[in-house]
Amino acid sequence: MLQQKKNALEEVLTDRLERIELEPRNPEYHHDLGLIYFNQDNLTEAEKHFRLALESNSNLSIVWLSLGKLLKKTKERTAARQALQRCIRLDPSSPDTYQHLGLLEKTDDNFDLAIHHLLKAKSILRSNQQIYNLHSSAKFRNQLAVVHFHLGETYHHQKKLKDAMTAYHTAIRLKPDYVLAYLRLADIYRNIGNDGSSLSFYNRFLKLASPRQQLDTEVRRVSEILKQ
Numbered sequence: 001m002l003q004q005k006k007n008a009l010e011e012v013l014t015d016r017l018e019r020i021e022l023e024p025r026n027p028e029y030h031h032d033l034g035l036i037y038f039n040q041d042n043l044t045e046a047e048k049h050f051r052l053a054l055e056s057n058s059n060l061s062i063v064w065l066s067l068g069k070l071l072k073k074t075k076e077r078t079a080a081r082q083a084l085q086r087c088i089r090l091d092p093s094s095p096d097t098y099q100h101l102g103l104l105e106k107t108d109d110n111f112d113l114a115i116h117h118l119l120k121a122k123s124i125l126r127s128n129q130q131i132y133n134l135h136s137s138a139k140f141r142n143q144l145a146v147v148h149f150h151l152g153e154t155y156h157h158q159k160k161l162k163d164a165m166t167a168y169h170t171a172i173r174l175k176p177d178y179v180l181a182y183l184r185l186a187d188i189y190r191n192i193g194n195d196g197s198s199l200s201f202y203n204r205f206l207k208l209a210s211p212r213q214q215l216d217t218e219v220r221r222v223s224e225i226l227k228q
Contacts, residue, residue: 009036027053031063038070046070061091068097072104080104095124099147102154111154118151145175152184161188179208183218190225202226 013036020029034049050067053060068083081104087097102117125144134140152167165188171181186201202222209215209222 009039012036025052025056027056027060027063030056031060031066034063034066034070038066043070043074047074059090061087061094061097064090065094065097065100069100072100077104077108093124095121095128095143095147098124099143099150102147103150106150106154106157109157111158114154115151118147118154122147122151141174145171145178145181148174149178149181149184152181156184156188161192164188177208179205179212179215182208183222186222199226 012032016029016032016036020026020033023029030049030053034046034053037043037046037049047067047070050063050070053063054067057063064083064087068080068087071077071080071083081101084097084101084104087094088101091097098117098121102114102121105111105114105117122144125140125147129135129140129144148167148171152164152171155161155164155167165185168181168185168188171178172185175181182201182205186198186205189195189198189201202225206219206222206226209219
């Protein structure tokens with residue numbers, strides 16, 4: 001599966017490189033190239049093409065969003081914030097942009113601002129759900145689950161445990177395999193002395209997390225807690 005995706009990206013890359021030879025200032029081709037390089041983790045080339053796209057057309061909100069996501073990944077947070085805010089000025093209805101701004105502010109411990117942006121993303125997604133009848137869309141539900149999970153973490157940081165729990169539970173309802181939401185809920189229930197619910201959520205976390213190597217540290221932590 002991964003090899004097929006890699007081969008498909010290489011084919012698109014070759015096509016866009018050929019096209020850009022003929023139209024060197026085409027912003028769409030530069031954005032496509034930037035996305036391909038971003039997916040390949042070649043962030044230097046990705047940024048170069050995003051900026052070339054914006055040189056040709058500085059009003060492309062989707063390119064500002066892509067650049068903001070890249071700068072967020074490279075921890076250039078001030079520049080990332082500026083790119084994402086520029087995207088919002090061009091397209092105030094983009095839930096992705098508000099979500100990434102929220103995560104950026106959450107990383108910088110600007111929790112009130114993070115909640116503001118995440119709630120805006122949630123509002124737009126809910127509105128789109130009604131307008132486009134997206135209730136059964138797995139992609140939509142996953143995106144909304146991510147927003148609720150990060151709302152939960154932000155409330156958690158603020159010690160607003162009731163709000164955090166509501167957000168985590170909503171994330172799980174939208175995406176039943178949201179493994180970290182189970183862990184966060186288990187930790188809260190443990191901290192408030194609800195051992196039964198804590199045990200239940202830790203066990204659900206372990207069941208989902210065990211095959212995922214990137215969660216090995218958390219799996220070991222939970223396993224030690226359950227031994228106590």
